[in-house]
Amino acid sequence: MKESMNHENMKHEGHGEHHAHMVEDFKKRFWISLIFTFPILILSPLIQNILKISEVLSFNGSLYVLFGLSTFVYFYGGYPFLKGFSNEMKTKKPGMMTLIAIAISTAYLYSSIVVFGLEGKIFFWELATLIDIMLLGHWIEMKSIMGASKALEELAKLMPSEAHKIMSDGTLKDVPLQELQPGDIVVVKPGEKIPADGVVIEGETSINESMLTGESKPVPKKTGSMVIGASVNGEGSVNVKVQKTGKDSFLSQVIDLVKEAQESKSKTQDLANRAAVWLTIIALSGGAITFFVWIVLMGKDIAFALERTVTVMVITCPHALGLAVPLVVAVSTAIAAKNGFLIRERSAFERARNLQAVIFDKTGTLTEGRFGVTNIIRLSIDFTEQEILEYAASVELHSEHPIAKAIATASDKHIKIEEFKAIPGKGAEAKVNGKHVMVVSPGFLREKGIKVENKKISEIMSEGKTVVYILIDGELKGAIGLADIIRAESKEAVAKLKEMGIKCMMLTGDNKQVAQWVSKEVGLDEYFAEVLPQEKSKKVKEIQSRNLVVAMTGDGVNDAPALVQSDVGIAIGAGTDVAVESADIVLVRNDPRDVATIISLAKTTYKKMVQNLAWATGYNAVAIPLAAGVLYSNGILLDPAMGAALMSLSTVIVAINAKLLRIGKQ
Incomplete structure (x- = not known):
């Protein structure tokens, strides 16, 4: 078995190591690029003029030193984005990498030409700060979602x-x-x-x-x-x-x-990538239109037209866009962790806001996954319910059977017994307070020809509960009903989800009677009983085919395929490592109410993401036309310094707005 799984383990371990390496790579590139950015800022003519330090720091060849430092940052710090741009072009799916690559390449190439003779402004400081911010954003983002699925490795460990x-x-x-x-x-x-x-x-x-x-x-x-x-x-x-x-x-x-x-689970583009596609189109078309207008229609020289074009294309990629989503993700991840949630897959967390149905596994999720006493039935006036339980618990205390343990732990009081004997496959017997007490199965009664006619017993048996009988001195005196204990929080969890307009369903391998009883107790909309493990993911597909966005919540190995198949997989953290590693979101506590809480957080988080993207890109509506020179005839022209100020303002607003998510949820 283990040998047959080695290949899969190596593949998944390799994927996890690759992901961890990427996180470390972004971190290293960010810090090194940041160190090189300081001298770039100091040597940039625009910054020197703003700070009025040009006379102090200017020296022969300073522009070439600036070019050298910027070249290093462009190729070393910008490498992930240039490589990402190449990959996006190969797949014909432009996104954030394309937008960043166009902005930094335009700034670098134009500024390099200016250093070597073309009249114009230098954008090296824009290039360096843009790369720093984007590296930081990707580092934060990847760190927050790190933890690629190790489900196959965990399965083998079982x-x-x-x-x-x-x-x-x-x-x-x-x-x-x-x-x-x-x-x-x-x-x-x-x-x-x-x-x-x-x-x-x-x-x-x-x-x-x-x-x-x-x-x-x-x-x-x-x-x-x-x-x-x-x-x-x-x-x-x-x-x-x-x-x-x-x-x-x-x-x-x-x-x-x-x-x-x-392998079949679709990977949806995240929100920032969708914004990046549009900004890429705006950057390219805006730059082309700007150059055409100034050269052909306005008759300006190439140097002026190029400067306007580059300003437009660099400004179109706002620094804040690189932080708009990662900052919210980092804050929401921290909030989630404080509340006992672990977000492993960001895109799935985003999808959680649109959930229309939540499917719960029964055992260990809606229930505690352990047998417990649910009913005590008197069949004689000689003994109280408490006495029946105490007698049965005293006998079962000496048995290792799981049902016996459940009865033994249900009573706080245990009476000293004598002559304990196990009845193989049927129960146990002993002397308690001088009385011969037997705790036996229905099969034992049938074997002895003892008939039981009791309405309450029939009811609990119809609910799929296990029933054991207590005989004292050869006479039937009581019965105990046992079942997988329903969590006290399950009913409230279902009620909260229903208030949010979400259908609540249950999948279980248990029989129909048990499923029906649990469903009725917690108020579910639907349940599916006697579902084999290999059928669970098919059942999720079937529910998805109703055009519903579906979450699966479970804790067992048998839930793993269904967790992965669902739009959002939610694992109970105290369950198996397999379920946890197969899930998109992990609930550390065994509390189904947290499902409603995480969905609520997803909705709030998405709103913050939209707000941040609006701030991050909204200033383009003003900045791009001004950078292009639409008000040039009125003496208004957005120079790079003013563009930088607008970028900084949008970045600050994005950071503050992300922090408000933290304040709002505490």
């Missing part, structure tokens, strides 16, 4: 590293998992993970398959029962004959589903 194989001479030997072959017999001890898909050939136990199948109830296993690799063995030791390993195993099929969903 398998144990070794198996206890029974050799041909009858001896027991621990062997690496990849050495297992169909037909091998392995021993699985209590509490261990099943090493491969197979069939029980000796022994009895119960197995927790909830992480893989979503089935909340521990599944009893005896000779002839099928078992799934990576599920957890309960109280008994069993011998298992291996049937499937490697790519044929259940877990490997889940891995394939996750991979398939990851």
Whole structure:
């Protein structure tokens, strides 16, 4: 199994390392470029004139030193954007990289020509500061969304590293998992993970398959029962004959589903990129029109026309655009972290504002994923409900079965017992306060011919709950109903989402009766029961085909493909690492109400992004015509210094507005 997954692990580890390397690369380029920017600013004639330090800092060859420093910043700091521009051109999808590359290249080439003889202004300081701001913006952005999916790696980790194989001479030997072959017999001890898909050939136990199948109830296993690799063995030791390993195993099929969903998930352009496309068009067309008008219609010389053209094209790429979205992302990510949310995929977080349906996994998400006592029923006036529970809990305290543990923990009081005995597959018995107490399954009653006719018991059984019976001195005195405990917060979470106009649904591997009971209790719009793990992602697709934007919330391995398939995957943080790594957003707390909170934050964050982009690009409506010279006849011409002032103002406004998101949510 592990051997068959090594290739996928290496591929995903490589992707994560590449992403981390890119973050470090942007960080390094930013700091180095920033260091070189200071002398560029000091040596720039425009800055020297503004600060009135030209006489102090001017020297022969200063322009060539300025050219050299700027050349380094252009090629070293600007490399990611020039490379990104090349990639966007190859895919014919211009975006932010194209806009930045055009602005810095125009400023660099024009300024270089001016240094070597053309009359005009130098834009090297614009070039350097623009590169610094864009590097900072991309560094912040990539750092905030870092954490590419490691789902396949985490899935492989679920398998144990070794198996206890029974050799041909009858001896027991621990062997690496990849050495297992169909037909091998392995021993699985209590509490261990099943090493491969197979069939029980000796022994009895119960197995927790909830992480893989979503089935909340521990599944009893005896000779002839099928078992799934990576599920957890309960109280008994069993011998298992291996049937499937490697790519044929259940877990490997889940891995394939996750991979398939990851590859088919569409990557939408983010908001800033969409703005960049339009600004690129404006920059190119605005520059061309400006040059044409001044040369052909106004009869100006090439030097003047070029200066106006370059001013227009540089001003079109505002510094603030590089920070408009990343700053909001960084602030919203910090707010989310304080509230127990981890945003792993920004584009999905943006999509969350448009959600129309939220699908919840049942086990571990709407419910606690553990059995608990939900009903105590008296079948005799001799004992109170509390006494029935205390007697049953006292007996079950000495049993390792998950249902027994649930009953034992339901009572604060435990009475000393004598002569405890397990009834294999049927329950347990002991002497409590001198009385013979038996806690048994419905199968035991059928075996003994004991009939039970009780309306309350029929009701809880119709809800899919597990029922055990308590016999005291051979007479039926009570019954206890158990089920996967519904979280206290689930009902409120569903109500909040409904107020937001979002449909609430549930997917579960549990039976219809259990699903119907949970759905009714928490107020869901729809539920889908007995859904196999491999069908969960298909069910999400089916709901998406109704033209709904869908979020999936889950915590188990079986939820991973559905989390990736959904428009927004939300994982409960206390669930498996696989679910967490497959999700776009992780809820650290086991509180479904956080789903509504994260959607609300997504809506607020998106509004801030739109506002920031409006500030970042809005000044272009004024600056570009002025830079082009539409009011030249009135003596008004926007020079680079004024353009820089406008850029700085928009950057400050963007930063303050992003911070207001923090203030608004605290």
